[in-house]
Amino acid sequence: MGWQMELAALVGVPRPAVPVPGTETTTPPERHLLRALAQDPGTAFTAEVRTSWCWLRARRAAGLTLALVPHEQRTALLAEWVRTGGGASAFAASEAEPLLNFLAARLPPRSHARSVCAFELGVHRAHGGSGEVFASSSPGPFARIQRARHATHVTFCGDPALILAAAAGGAPSPPRDDQTQDLLLAPGIVGLWRRCDAGEAALWTACATPRTLSHLRADGHDVELMGRLLTEGVLAIATDIGASARGA
Amino acid sequence: MSDGAPAAPAPYPARLSVGFPYLPSFPVEFYACSDAGLDFVELTPEVLCRERREGTTRRLELVEPALQRAQRACGDLPIVVHGVELSIGSAHAWNEAYVAMLDDLRVRWPFRWHSEHLGFQTVPDGSGGSRETGVPLPLPFTTEAADLVAARARLLRERFACPFLLEPPAHYFRCLGNPVEEEPWFLRRVLETSGCGLLLDLHNLYCNAINYGVDPATYLAALPLAYTVEIHIAGGAWKDGYLMDSHSERVPPAVWDLLHQALASAPQVSGVVYEILEETSAHLTPEAAARELEIARACWRAAQHRTAA
Numbered sequence: 001m002g003w004q005m006e007l008a009a010l011v012g013v014p015r016p017a018v019p020v021p022g023t024e025t026t027t028p029p030e031r032h033l034l035r036a037l038a039q040d041p042g043t044a045f046t047a048e049v050r051t052s053w054c055w056l057r058a059r060r061a062a063g064l065t066l067a068l069v070p071h072e073q074r075t076a077l078l079a080e081w082v083r084t085g086g087g088a089s090a091f092a093a094s095e096a097e098p099l100l101n102f103l104a105a106r107l108p109p110r111s112h113a114r115s116v117c118a119f120e121l122g123v124h125r126a127h128g129g130s131g132e133v134f135a136s137s138s139p140g141p142f143a144r145i146q147r148a149r150h151a152t153h154v155t156f157c158g159d160p161a162l163i164l165a166a167a168a169g170g171a172p173s174p175p176r177d178d179q180t181q182d183l184l185l186a187p188g189i190v191g192l193w194r195r196c197d198a199g200e201a202a203l204w205t206a207c208a209t210p211r212t213l214s215h216l217r218a219d220g221h222d223v224e225l226m227g228r229l230l231t232e233g234v235l236a237i238a239t240d241i242g243a244s245a246r247g248a
Numbered sequence: 249m250s251d252g253a254p255a256a257p258a259p260y261p262a263r264l265s266v267g268f269p270y271l272p273s274f275p276v277e278f279y280a281c282s283d284a285g286l287d288f289v290e291l292t293p294e295v296l297c298r299e300r301r302e303g304t305t306r307r308l309e310l311v312e313p314a315l316q317r318a319q320r321a322c323g324d325l326p327i328v329v330h331g332v333e334l335s336i337g338s339a340h341a342w343n344e345a346y347v348a349m350l351d352d353l354r355v356r357w358p359f360r361w362h363s364e365h366l367g368f369q370t371v372p373d374g375s376g377g378s379r380e381t382g383v384p385l386p387l388p389f390t391t392e393a394a395d396l397v398a399a400r401a402r403l404l405r406e407r408f409a410c411p412f413l414l415e416p417p418a419h420y421f422r423c424l425g426n427p428v429e430e431e432p433w434f435l436r437r438v439l440e441t442s443g444c445g446l447l448l449d450l451h452n453l454y455c456n457a458i459n460y461g462v463d464p465a466t467y468l469a470a471l472p473l474a475y476t477v478e479i480h481i482a483g484g485a486w487k488d489g490y491l492m493d494s495h496s497e498r499v500p501p502a503v504w505d506l507l508h509q510a511l512a513s514a515p516q517v518s519g520v521v522y523e524i525l526e527e528t529s530a531h532l533t534p535e536a537a538a539r540e541l542e543i544a545r546a547c548w549r550a551a552q553h554r555t556a557a
Contacts, residue, residue: 001339001372003388008371008381016374022340033388033423042420042459045490049420050383056527057382088382090333091299127298 002026006034011047014085054087061095064120064167065103068113077106096124112163112173115156119164122152122185122193126233129187135230135237141217144210145226148236151186153196153204160195188233199225203235210238260445260477261360261411264288264326264519266545268537270295271526272314276321278534285541288326288360290521291318293353294333299345304377308333308349310356319357328478328519329353329362330447336400336414337368337387341378347404354408361477361518362404363413363447366397366438386419389434398441405444413445413477414438418452418493420459427456428467436472445477448514449523450506451484451493458491468506473514480523481507481544496528499540504547511551520544 001022009015026034037043055078059066066074081087081102089095100121107114129150139145147153156163158177166173182196184204196204203221217223229235265287270279272295279289296314300307333346350362367386373379387393397414405412416435424430439446448471457464481504483497499522511517522540524532 004339004368004385005371007385011381011383011385013371013379013381016372016379018374020340020372020374030388036423037421040421040423042422042490045420045488046383046385048488049492050381054382060527085379088380089299090294090380091297094299094301128300 003030003034006030007037010034010037010043011050013050013088014083051082054082056087057089057092057095058082058087058099061092062099062103062117062120064164065100065107065113065117067167067169068111068116068163068173069103069107077103093124093127097121100124110157110176112157112166112176115154115160116163116167118152118154119160119183119185119193122154122183125150125152126185126187126189126192129233132187132233134188134233135235138227139213139230139237141212141214143213144238145213145216145230145235146207146210146238147204148186148233151184151234153201154183154185155180156183184232184234186233188231200229200234203229207235260516261518263517264328264360265548266541267328267519267521268541269330269521269523270318270322270327271524272317273526273530274534274537276317278537279321279325280323285538285545286325288328288519289322290330290523291322291327291357291359292330292332293349294331294346295526296353297349304373304375306343306345306377308345310349310352315356327357327359329359330415330521331362331364332384333369334364335368335370335378336364337366337393337397338370338378339368339396340370340372342400343370343378347407350408359410361411361413361445362408363415363478365417366414366435367417367419384417386417386421386424389425389430391437394434394437395441398438398444401438401442401444405442411445411477412442413447415447415449415480416452418449418455420490422460426462427460428462428470432470432472435475439472439475444475446472446475447478447480448473448476448510449480449482449493450503450510451480451482451495451499451523454500454503454506455484455491455493464502464506465509468509469513473510474516476510476514476516477518479507479510479517479520481520481540482523494528495523495525496532498532498536499543504543507544507547508551511547512554515551515555520548 003026058078058081100117104117157180158174160181160183162174165171182201183193184196185193267288267290268286269290296310297308298311333343335343365384367384369381369384370378401412454464457467481499482495483499484492484494485496522544
């Protein structure tokens with residue numbers, strides 16, 4: 001096990017923060033081989049191959065977002081991501097969420113890249129909720145309603161369709177617009193996402209923490225709208241305090 | 249668990265002839281259309297899966313729409329499985345999630361045989377789970393490594409009651425030893441102990457020969473070819489003086505020569521697959537792939553005639 005850990009480290013795999021029991025020691029023949037591997041030009045080449053595969057996986061997992069990031073910044077972000085262990089998973093979904101969170105923390109707020117990042121994250125989360133059974137459209141007055149865990153609300157500084165088209169490579173990126181437009185993403189929405197109107201956005205904001213239906217109605221929120229968002233998986237009946245979705 | 253005694257080898261599966269990987273990006277008509285010269289399909293099940301992680305637990309779930317599309321595309325063509333996520337050589341643990349997923353797949357879509365790579369691609373992550381290395385890594389040619397793999401391979405052969413094959417990898421490490429001298433005994437020990445078969449990737453062999461500086465034909469002749477059930481052919485690219493097993497190009501003439509040699513030496517082979525990787529071969533059209541399959545079929549038929557004569 002120790003030999004494998006050392007070979008992995010030689011080709012660029014970050015070591016665990018805490019030493020793994022059983023991997024601290026290697027036998028004399030293993031150490032001899034590892035010393036030879038450290039000098040072997042094939043080791044450096046394998047590390048390069050590894051890096052190029054990690055970059056490819058990262059680009060595949062966050063393609064739309066990275067398309068809107070300027071080249072130099074994109075290179076720096078990917079290099080940092082791979083250096084810290086990212087890009088190693090063969091599964092796009094496993095790679096996507098941590099990478100998109102990593103990017104979101106480093107992209108300018110209210111930028112198109114930041115919005116598309118939240119959108120891509122929302123798509124992955126919505127996929128994660130496929131097969132879920134959604135709440136009835138007619139909950140009781142004391143049902144506590146909150147944001148569903150696989151739902152996302154994204155704000156764009158402009159027309160989402162134009163911005164996403166630019167990210168997909170089909171059009172120039174439009175300038176930022178102070179007039180924002182919102183999308184909702186959820187597993188029960190046909191095609192996983194759609195535009196969000198002002199009433200829905202207000203309800204989304206109101207359900208950041210669980211609220212009873214009667215309270216929401218008293219605050220002026222539309223009950224039929226609540227029902228629709230429940231059946232789409234945008235909202236959910238709270239059964240577990242602290243379980244909530246995220247918004248951008 | 250094996251005590252190291254030789255296991256009875258599984259019977260050779262019925263011949264399937266010429267195959268190609270299932271690639272979601274290829275049109276479904278490529279698989280169903282007999283003009284492509286396809287007798288079977290090689291499925292990498294991970295392309296049909298979603299991974300879920302909860303703490304240190306991993307699960308691989310078959311994604312229903314992806315599975316159904318693949319089944320529609322392949323129709324009645326027999327399938328074989330070629331996995332990439334098992335990490336059979338990882339000293340700390342192999343990927344149990346992959347084995348569990350294969351249990352599900354076997355019920356949904358029976359396969360004639362299955363195969364995996366003879367190496368490792370996970371290491372411990374320090375919190376009880378596994379971390380992916382991001383690139384497949386080879387095993388040292390030691391008794392310890394051979395016996396670890398053989399024991400696990402035998403379990404898989406018994407679990408799925410169909411042939412399980414191991415594919416020796418291409419790699420770029422000179423100091424793992426001369427492949428002509430070191431690899432044959434290692435493979436023989438693994439295969440004899442486990443009763444498993446060999447998936448002989450001729451382009452991997454060619455890369456290792458070129459990169460190490462040995463004659464490919466001599467290297468091929470040294471291997472335990474009697475265990476070969478499946479052959480992969482492929483093409484790669486050069487970078488920084490290394491021939492890479494990128495599986496991104498058409499088959500070079502030298503690999504076609506190796507195929508002729510291999511089929512002559514191993515008449516029991518059940519199938520030949522022209523393997524390309526979707527990530528690296530976007531420039532290869534279905535038409536180009538069909539031409540390679542045509543050449544592979546000609547080699548196959550020539551070998552069958554030689555055997556019959």
